[in-house]
Amino acid sequence: MNQKSRISFGPGAASLILIVVILSMSVLGILALMNARNDMKLCERSVQVVQAGYALNVEAERKLASLDAIAAMYAAKSENDDDYAAAVRAFLPVDMNMNGREISWTVTDGLRTLECAVRLNPLGKGQRFSWVNHRLTATTEDSWN
Amino acid sequence: MGGRNRSNVLLVEILIAVLFFMLSATVLVRVFVAARNMTVRAGVETRALAEAQNVAEVLYAAEDPDAALEAMNFKLYHGAWTRMDGDYTLYVEGADKTSDAGMTWTGAVRAFYHSRNVDQVRQEDEELFSLPCAHYREVPA
Numbered sequence: 707m708n709q710k711s712r713i714s715f716g717p718g719a720a721s722l723i724l725i726v727v728i729l730s731m732s733v734l735g736i737l738a739l740m741n742a743r744n745d746m747k748l749c750e751r752s753v754q755v756v757q758a759g760y761a762l763n764v765e766a767e768r769k770l771a772s773l774d775a776i777a778a779m780y781a782a783k784s785e786n787d788d789d790y791a792a793a794v795r796a797f798l799p800v801d802m803n804m805n806g807r808e809i810s811w812t813v814t815d816g817l818r819t820l821e822c823a824v825r826l827n828p829l830g831k832g833q834r835f836s837w838v839n840h841r842l843t844a845t846t847e848d849s850w851n
Numbered sequence: 852m853g854g855r856n857r858s859n860v861l862l863v864e865i866l867i868a869v870l871f872f873m874l875s876a877t878v879l880v881r882v883f884v885a886a887r888n889m890t891v892r893a894g895v896e897t898r899a900l901a902e903a904q905n906v907a908e909v910l911y912a913a914e915d916p917d918a919a920l921e922a923m924n925f926k927l928y929h930g931a932w933t934r935m936d937g938d939y940t941l942y943v944e945g946a947d948k949t950s951d952a953g954m955t956w957t958g959a960v961r962a963f964y965h966s967r968n969v970d971q972v973r974q975e976d977e978e979l980f981s982l983p984c985a986h987y988r989e990v991p992a
Contacts, residue, residue, distance in 0.1 A: 717860050720868040728875045735882040742889035749893040753900055753980045760907065764957070764985040771955050771987045778952035778989070834989055 759842055762820040765813045770824065770835070772799055773809065777826065777834045787829040794826060808838060819843050891938075892964065896979050899939040899962040906941060906960050907984045914988070916945065916956050938965050939979065953989035960984060 776797050784790035795804045802811040810823035823839035906923060913919035917932075920943055925932035932943040945958015963976035 738886035745893040
């Protein structure tokens, strides 16, 4: 009747509990560190992709400036719109194509390509160009990863 | 006698276990702190990138980049536009290059981590990234 159940804390129990606690904390620590590293990698990767996109855009704007310098020069010299378009076509920068009144060029860094196209507006109609295409595409599948 | 000896062994074991736990905890706490710092830094960099893209796009659309920066609460310090946003500072510098046909604004939006003092941005803070920007505006004939 007076029997009591006693929980005895004998030698070895403390070591066992310690091992379980240290192992659990180590696993949690490693998981937390891996998660943080992956966050960091993802963040650095997105910074790289965005920087590459903006660098291509800078190059595209530089090419537009060189094209507009030609257009502005021949807009002043040409007597009519056909002469103007023909002069722009004749003196187009080497890495640009002109199809009708649409002038296109691409800028690439090997992994991504920025496709650009502008329309040559008629002579004397305010702005010389209107943007018609400005599209960034991945050249290889893993360039967005 | 046997019970007392057993208690002494248990006491020594517990003392050793506590000591070992403290040593392990010292290492593990450092691991957790490192993980936390990396996560916070990644979060700051992500927010800074989103904000830098916003600034770059506003500058791309703006007729007057200086006025646009002022409207976005940037302040001019030492010849560059600076704005502190919590744990990061954005820093914009650029210049117009004028030609007969038009004008090209070329610059960069740079982000620095954990700037406490605007005057120390250049010397002490870690640069997170730099976004190059350019915008060509033609001058109508």
